Amino acid sequence: MSIDLREPPPSIQNHFVVETKDLTKRYGKILALDRASFTISSGCTGLLGPNGAGKSTLIKLLLGLLTPDQGEATIEGHDVKTQPMEVRRLVGYMPEIDCLPNDWLAQDFVRYMGELHGLPTRVAIQRASDTLYHVGLGEERYRAIGGFSTGMKQRVKLAQALVHDPRIMLLDEPTNGLDPAGRDEMLALIGRITHEMEINVILSSHLLIDIERVADSVVILNNGRVIAQGALRELMTATPAVTVRTRTPSAALVEALRKRGYSVEANGDEVQVEYRSEDVYDAIRDAAVETRAAIVHLKRRVLSLEDIYLAGQEGSPAGALQNGHAAGMTGGTR
Amino acid sequence: MIEHAGETTKVNNGARIIDRGYQHYQGIRLDMNHSLWVMFWAALKRGLGLRRSFRNKIAPWLLIAIAFLPPVVILGVQIVFGVRASSPYTRIYPRIDVVFILFAGLVAPDLICADRRERVISLYFSAPITRLHYIASQVASLVLLMLLITLVPYVILFFGQGLLSPAFSTFVSDNLSDLWHVLITGAVLAFYFGTLAMAVAAFTDRRAYATGGFLGLVLVSGIAGGVLSRLHFSGHEWFSLVDIFNMPINMMRWLFGQTTAIERNGTVTQLLPLDGSVYLWGSLAVIVICLALVGWRYLKVRDA
Numbered sequence: 001m002s003i004d005l006r007e008p009p010p011s012i013q014n015h016f017v018v019e020t021k022d023l024t025k026r027y028g029k030i031l032a033l034d035r036a037s038f039t040i041s042s043g044c045t046g047l048l049g050p051n052g053a054g055k056s057t058l059i060k061l062l063l064g065l066l067t068p069d070q071g072e073a074t075i076e077g078h079d080v081k082t083q084p085m086e087v088r089r090l091v092g093y094m095p096e097i098d099c100l101p102n103d104w105l106a107q108d109f110v111r112y113m114g115e116l117h118g119l120p121t122r123v124a125i126q127r128a129s130d131t132l133y134h135v136g137l138g139e140e141r142y143r144a145i146g147g148f149s150t151g152m153k154q155r156v157k158l159a160q161a162l163v164h165d166p167r168i169m170l171l172d173e174p175t176n177g178l179d180p181a182g183r184d185e186m187l188a189l190i191g192r193i194t195h196e197m198e199i200n201v202i203l204s205s206h207l208l209i210d211i212e213r214v215a216d217s218v219v220i221l222n223n224g225r226v227i228a229q230g231a232l233r234e235l236m237t238a239t240p241a242v243t244v245r246t247r248t249p250s251a252a253l254v255e256a257l258r259k260r261g262y263s264v265e266a267n268g269d270e271v272q273v274e275y276r277s278e279d280v281y282d283a284i285r286d287a288a289v290e291t292r293a294a295i296v297h298l299k300r301r302v303l304s305l306e307d308i309y310l311a312g313q314e315g316s317p318a319g320a321l322q323n324g325h326a327a328g329m330t331g332g333t334r
Numbered sequence: 335m336i337e338h339a340g341e342t343t344k345v346n347n348g349a350r351i352i353d354r355g356y357q358h359y360q361g362i363r364l365d366m367n368h369s370l371w372v373m374f375w376a377a378l379k380r381g382l383g384l385r386r387s388f389r390n391k392i393a394p395w396l397l398i399a400i401a402f403l404p405p406v407v408i409l410g411v412q413i414v415f416g417v418r419a420s421s422p423y424t425r426i427y428p429r430i431d432v433v434f435i436l437f438a439g440l441v442a443p444d445l446i447c448a449d450r451r452e453r454v455i456s457l458y459f460s461a462p463i464t465r466l467h468y469i470a471s472q473v474a475s476l477v478l479l480m481l482l483i484t485l486v487p488y489v490i491l492f493f494g495q496g497l498l499s500p501a502f503s504t505f506v507s508d509n510l511s512d513l514w515h516v517l518i519t520g521a522v523l524a525f526y527f528g529t530l531a532m533a534v535a536a537f538t539d540r541r542a543y544a545t546g547g548f549l550g551l552v553l554v555s556g557i558a559g560g561v562l563s564r565l566h567f568s569g570h571e572w573f574s575l576v577d578i579f580n581m582p583i584n585m586m587r588w589l590f591g592q593t594t595a596i597e598r599n600g601t602v603t604q605l606l607p608l609d610g611s612v613y614l615w616g617s618l619a620v621i622v623i624c625l626a627l628v629g630w631r632y633l634k635v636r637d638a
Contacts, residue, residue, distance in 0.1 A: 063460050085462040089363065093460035099453040103386055115372040116461035118363035127359065134356055160457060165359035197356040 017042055017168055017200045018062065022071035025057050025224075032057040034224040035071065040202060044194040046211030046232070047204040048309060049221035055204040056096060058221070059170050062202075063093055076167060089118060092161030096172040096204075100153055102146030106137060109145060110159045117164035124163070131159045135189060151182035158189065168200045169193060175210055183210070190214050212305045220309055228308055236303050242280055244271040245297035246288075256287035275300065369463045370471055377475035381441045390444075394479075397437040401483035404430060405491035412498050419495075421512055423488060424592045427519060428583050434484055434527050435552055435579070441479060442531035443544035445472045450635065451539035469536075469632045473625070477528040484527075485520025492516060515589040519582075526582045526617050529624035536631040552579045563607050571607035575616050585613035 018040035025033040033054045047055050060066040062073055064084025072079060078086045101109060107128050114124035132141040135155040140148070145156055154174060161169055174190065175183040191214050194201050205211055211218055211232075218235065220228040228235065246253060246269050254266045260283045263274035273280055281298075288295050383391035404426045408419050446469070449455050458468055492513050499505035506513070534551060535544035559577025563570055575581065587593060588610020595603045606613070 065459060085366070088460060088462040091460070093457070095453075095456050095460075097453055097456065099456050101448065101452050101454050103390070103448075105385070108385060112372065112376060113457065113461065116369050116458065116463060118365065118368060118462065119359070120362065120364060120368075121372075123359065123361060130357065164363075197358075 016040060018045075018073065018075050018202065020062075020071065020073040023058070023061060023068050023073050024070035025054075025061060025066060026069050031224050033061070033068075036221070036224070036226045037071075038219050038226050038229045040200075040219065041217065042200050043216035044190065044201040044203060044214050046215030046218040047202055047221065048206070048208065048211050048218055048305070050206055052223075053206075053221040054224040055206075055221055056172055057224075059093070059172050059202070059204060062170060063088060063091060089164075090167045092164065092166035092169040092199075094157045094161040094169065094171045094174055096176055098153065100145045100156055102144065104145055105142055106132060106145055106148070106156050106159075107141040110141075110156065110163050113160040114163040117166075119164055127163050127165070128159075131163045132156075134192075135159045135162070136185070150177045151179070151185070154178060154182070154186060155189075158186075162193065162197075162199075166199060168202065170202050170204070172204045173206070174203065175205065175207065187214050208305045208309060218305065218308075232305070235308050236305065240275045241272045241301045242275050242284065243297065243299050243301050244273060244284055244295060245269055246271070247294040247296055250291060250293040252291035253287055253293040256291050257283060260287065272301070366463060366467060369461065370467050373458075373463070373468060373471035374475050377445050377472050378478065381445055381475060381479045393440050394437065397433050397440070398483055400433050401430060401437075402487045402490075405487040405494065408491060409494040409498070412495065418498070421509070421590070422491070423512065423516055423519070424587060424590045426488070427523075427586050431523075431579070431583055434480065434523055435549065437483055438476070438480060438527040438531035439545045439548040439552075442476055442528070442548070443535040443538075443541040445476060446532065446535050447539050447541045447544050455635070465632045465635075466629060469532075469628055473529060473532050473628065476532060477524050480524035480528045481520060484523040485517065488516045488520060489513075512590075515586075518589060519586040522585060522614070522617050522621075523582050525621045529621050529628070530578065533624035533627045533631075536628045536635075555579060574607040575612070578620065581613050581620065582617045585610065585617050588613060 016039045018038075020039075021037050023033055023036040024031075036054070036058065047058065049055050057066065061068050062075060062080055064080045064087050067081060072081065074080065075087045076090055078090065080087050104112075110132055111121075111124045111128035114127055115121060119127060129138075129141060132138055132155075135158050137152060137155050137159065140152065145153065148156065154177070158171070158174065161171070171190065175186050178186055187210060190201060190203060193199050194214070194216075201214075203211065203215060215232055217231045218229065219226060244253075249266070249269045250271075251266070254264050254271060257264045257271070257273055262276075262280065262283060265272040273284060284295070284298065287293070379385060382394050404422075408422055412418050449458070455468070459465060492509070496502045496505040496509075530552075531544075531548045534548040538544050538547065556577050556579030559574055559580070562573035562576060565573075574584070584606050587605055593604065593606050593610060595605050
């Protein structure tokens with residue numbers, strides 16, 4: 001029997017690659033995932049959180065390796081609980097742990113994984129060579145994996161996840177144990193997989209910089225709860241403040257803006273003005289003219305992923321927004 | 335170096351090497367039966383040490399060679415000296431038994447322990463296969479490898495003797511019961527020691543512990559069963575079932591009708607403390623229990 005993977009199932013009614021609702025998983029008394037609800041669209045999505053946040057549990061739930069205690073999740077319209085085999089055909093998985101057989105040749109192992117995912121033998125042999133070439137191991141593919149460096153092993157793990165041409169790749173901490181150069185190369189590869197190979201990637205990491213570099217959107221987890229999710233660009237630019245810097249500290253400017261009804265925070269020569277609409281720029285101009293303040297810098301504040309992450313950790317996303325620490329977060333956890 | 339899609343390298347004679355870039359796969363994808371076959375075939379090759387270092391080939395091929403030695407010698411003697419050994423199976427099996435045990439004890443851990451120790455099963459289980467598919471393929475491949483030493487040499491011996499006899503068809507029809515008994519004995523021995531070794535190996539991820547544990551279990555049970563069944567108390571003969579080393583051999587003796595032995599002083603010794611069918615059922619029970627243990631263990635085993 002053959003299965004056509006490229007034909008999307010008729011049950012898909014939306015463009016979401018992954019959709020979860022109230023996904024919950026407990027290990028005894030430990031709540032690993034707490035009613036996680038989020039959606040992931042196509043592209044590269046970062047799954048961000050500290051160690052123990054529930055990232056690996058979430059990935060295993062999405063693969064159908066674990067059964068949720070509550071809630072549901074779908075991948076391309078396939079329920080992970082009731083259709084785990086269909087889900088695994090669609091997905092390529094690169095675990096965080098060291099999990100390669102040392103006495104296998106890289107080519108043999110990647111071919112074997114391709115065959116396990118349903119590729120006919122001849123195709124698996126060809127694709128194993130091609131995939132190892134794409135991850136930069138073309139010359140080393142007939143060497144035993146046990147003699148590989150950490151970076152090369154990570155590439156083999158990536159190749160075995162890619163060999164069967166999945167629609168989605170779940171990469172669990174792919175830069176773990178890599179030196180800076182290796183990390184750069186791995187992130188570049190992930191970027192290529194998303195944009196050149198057009199395969200959706202869910203990249204789990206505790207490294208903000210990795211996510212910031214390659215992800216289009218992000219789901220942030222902490223203590224098993226989703227604390228923020230959304231498109232990275234929106235999260236980082238939907239700032240509720242405008243930064244104004246003057247040549248000298250200007251209390252008069254602060255006062256003038258407050259009189260106009262804006263919430264303002266001053267810190268030396270830098271003033272953060274609450275952003276409600278584009279009208280704020282007119283108000284700042286008028287206040288500066290009125291108080292003869294010399295503006296040297298005026299910019300809508302762009303957050304780093306770290307700001308968003310820290311704000312989510314501090315408390316509710318709404319509260320963080322109010323405090324001006326973060327913006328644009330939409331809590332997916334009820 | 336990773337080249338990008340569409341890059342072209344010009345070489346002599348107008349030929350070009352074109353990097354096609356990443357190609358999506360649009361062809362057929364086979365179902366779980368294909369995966370099962372792939373795992374089974376890979377385990378077979380692994381068990382024989384194929385595509386592995388020379389060190390991994392030594393033990394299995396040496397034991398296979400030893401298992402083939404008795405039939406080769408018997409047939410060789412018959413060819414050279416014209417002396418035909420009559421129904422030699424009851425003499426060979428109890429002596430070659432230890433080769434079967436060693437083979438199972440060495441190959442079973444090789445098939446499943448490394449996958450858990452190196453945590454490769456976390457990758458296997460992310461493929462569209464179930465845990466039972468995985469373990470079924472490993473058990474099946476070990477049983478097939480066991481059949482290579484418990485059955486194939488003796489089938490060759492049977493038909494070899496037939497070909498060397500004056501009339502092949504007469505030999506086969508006269509000794510057909512031997513052939514059936516060889517088939518049953520070979521199959522039971524393969525399943526018995528194969529599943530037993532798998533059951534022990536399923537409880538550790540260290541090859542040395544699995545091999546040692548299996549050999550220790552067989553040895554200790556053999557000693558315990560032998561001692562207990564010879565003590566004089568009511569029902570002592572049932573303790574012969576504790577002897578998992580000799581249980582399938584006792585079954586084989588019963589199948590071939592060798593339930594007594596004549597000592598040098600002429601006394602007749604009962605070889606089987608219990609009715610022979612008990613050993614057949616006992617062997618089958620051990621196989622079922624071991625399969626259940628392996629299945630249970632792999633449903634519980636952590637995948638990462």
